[in-house]
Amino acid sequence: MTKKKKLQFPTAYTILFIVAVMVAVLTWVMPAGKYDSLAYDSGSNVFTVTSATGEAMDYPPTQETLDKFGIKAELSKFVDGDIWKPVGIPGTYTELPSNPQGIKELFQSPINGMYEGVDIIIFILIIGGFIGVVNHTGAFDSGIAHLAKTLDGKEKWLIIIITSLIALGGTSFGLAEETIAFYPILVPVFLAVGYDAMVAVASIYVGSSIGTMASTVNPFATIMASNAAGINWTSGIVGRGIMLVVGTGICILYIIKYAEKVKRDPSKSLIFAQKEAIEKKFLHATADKETREYDTRTKLVLAIFALSFIVMIYGVSKLGWWFLEMTTLFFVASIVVAVIERIDERAFVSEFINGARDLLGVALIVGIARGVTMIMDHGLISDTMLYYASNIVNGMGKGVFINVMMVLFAGLSFFVPSSSGLAVLSMPVMAPLADVIGVPREVVVSAYQYGMGMMAFITPTGLILASLMMVDVTLDKWFKFVMPLLGILFVFTSGLLLTGVYL
Template sequence: MNKKTFSFPTAYTVILIVMLIVLALTYIIPAGKYAKLQYDSSSNVFLVESPKGDLKEYKGNQKTLDELKVNIGYSRFKDGSISKPVAIPGTYEKPERPSTSILGALTTIFKAPVKGLYDSIEIIAFVLVIGGLIGIINKTGAFTAGINALSHKSKGKESLLIIIICTLVAIGGTTFGLAEETIAFYPIVVPIFIAAGYDALVAIAAIYLGSCIGTMASTVNPFSTVIASNTAGIDFTQGMTLRLIMLVIGLIICIVYIIRYGEKIKKDPSASYIYSQREELERQFLSNKNNEDAPEFTLSRKMILIIFALAFVIMVYGVKELGWWFEEMTALFIVVTFIMIFFAKLSEKEFVSEFMNGAADLLGVGIIIGLARGVTIIMENGMISDTILNSLSLGVAKMNGIVFSTFIFFVYIILGFFISSSSGLAVLSMPVMAPLADVVGISRDVIVSAYQFGQGIMSFITPTGLILASLAMVNVTYDKWLKFVLPLVIIIGVLAIVMLGLGVLF
């Protein structure tokens, strides 16, 4: 009689389990809310929502902020640097949470994923369009021809690919928060790494860890560093040296870690954590790798790949310099799709069919993104975010500076699990956390760095972030990723604590 072996659940099941856990926590953790302040630029007033939901209007000026003990310059609201609601220190209350029946709980658990899909529709549309475009390019044979050419040229220099890709993605992460956009890179990079003798985990790591360490040690990222510093009442250049050192050391550690694993796989493929999927992944990504009839790398195929690559350059420029977001990025790749008509040499029916097939391949990724957003919705409706924040901020007044910085780092690790939005966590927590630095006698930029390091390190593993969507691109289960990345998380975590301690001392 054959014993049934345990099979780790898919990304969908993992998120649903997390959703159930968070729903259960809303029955255990008391409801709590801070009063929230938001600036209305059209009428130049501050709107303050009390924990009970009552709205009150205040004059839009610095005096109002001073009276409410919100230590942020009025100009930050006026110029649009801070647009999300800001928690007002000292206003935490425990409003009564409406009692929910079993039917109500079931309604919540089933409606949350639907609301998550609605809230994430821009990202999902972006993913589907990218999938459709990749489907067309795959049909032309451009990827296969390019991969064959690249694999021949990179013989003996495969580790250079890891260094280049990881570094470029980290630069994007530290400057403008390159994260969700990297989903588009996996179908391109995975075949290159597999052709070079690595496994798919190396490709995922080069992109995902590059993004994680970049955003974790953000230097000028407007979605974390700038908004967190503004909300803390300091200039974003304060603490930049510390974060820049963290970026360089952390990136080197990540690259060395990936290369060591990759070289081990090249020497002994059976050492791969996903060795059992090797043949499946080679069929999926390298169908023509060893085929003598592999497509020739013609001028038209070169042009297809050049146009595709230029689209990413334009995307990066648009996000960083022009304020683009998913609507504009999706429109860009739709334009690129139409341009491909002139190079793909496909009939109208083939073109449309391959676009739809490509989009269908990434539909699961889009659903995972929506499900992850559903977790956040349950937590917001259950009013437990503010309770967790308030509980963790108590009892720090007598702490030593280094102990305090380490404590805040772990506070943000916990908060980072529940609140995956960097800007959302910044405006919620900084008005409460930043004044604690004054009490302990350290610079507020240490709080900003602790916020970035804590939330950033959670992004390496948290199922409510992007990792499950990234793993779904190559059908790798979450347990394999954890086995691969947890030693690195510990190393980076120790580095973060040391860097925060140095920030306190110097």
């Protein structure tokens, strides 16, 4: 008798391909269209207005020009570079000839996405090489063993500290893609203290998501959206501060509850079937491999390791660094570790390449996800979705309006996962609707952040698939873990938005 093969949840690659097919189909059934856009050209010191059909005209960089096109933003926001992307002009949506994406475009999209995302792909590969070199020294295993002893009985503080710190990074400068670098470091630590890999993913990814969801001074979300909406970014900061503190607290308590259950009984883990494979992958020390002594040189290697991430965070938040600078930092750090440890040149190259190879799948996921977004852009349906979304909320009562607005922003962010991209696309169109309903514009900015933030927990076009792939966890297991938390956060954010509307 033939044994029936058990159905398995598809891999991240297959999920993204299915999403790409769905988006490609939408380009055949949805009308194509675009809003006119306005952008500031600092080189020529002019506003360039590009029509939906592609014609461009230059206008003087004055407040009168912005008022003429109904863009309620200060001139200085463009001139100073606070708004650096083209802004949609409200009331200018134009239907265009359909540009459906066929089989050719569908199969080209992953390749196009890799071209588009080459900066983050190289960053991930260099991070993998750096991790490979540090793992080769044995310092990481020694440090984990030492930390596990230190945290004995106080393991929950690991969740509290990691989630809080990453949430602070998310709320201040939009810490997101950079968290990919943290998984190889932190997953072994969580495993060593008796938790499962899901706790590590949750502490890192949920921390980043709740931080960006409750952005307070994040230039890529709050400041960009507020500028595009024509208000000061400090408007509504109290409500978003409450969201940050309470929301992070909710997430931490939720993660701790699951983590303690797993620690008491490992069979309660959502990924118990993968326990042995995950531990084999991340806990390098084995019975036949003696753990390195936790001596001065070990501490020096670990200090360089930790300092690399501290410098990265400082560089991004204070020095305007992006992927080129971050990638260079980790490449140099890997060489410094090799020199301190006197690693043979051949061994260094071999371990660096092996480490990069371990993260190759993650790098490809990022590129493929970018390709999905490009299908929609080329199919000219991004602005169409925004146009229909703006029509849905017309004439609603205040309470219904603001909560429907949050749901609409969540839906739009599935197709436009970039926080700054969604801000400049949607705010000039959506913010004026608040004036008609009698809702403060800052509450619409909050609805944008909360909707986009909640979708970030689960959207395949964002970072979640790349994050889960770091620890070989499938999306269905993540859904089982995170959906109850999303339900709690939805109720809380809905109440917070209603408070902003009526008080």
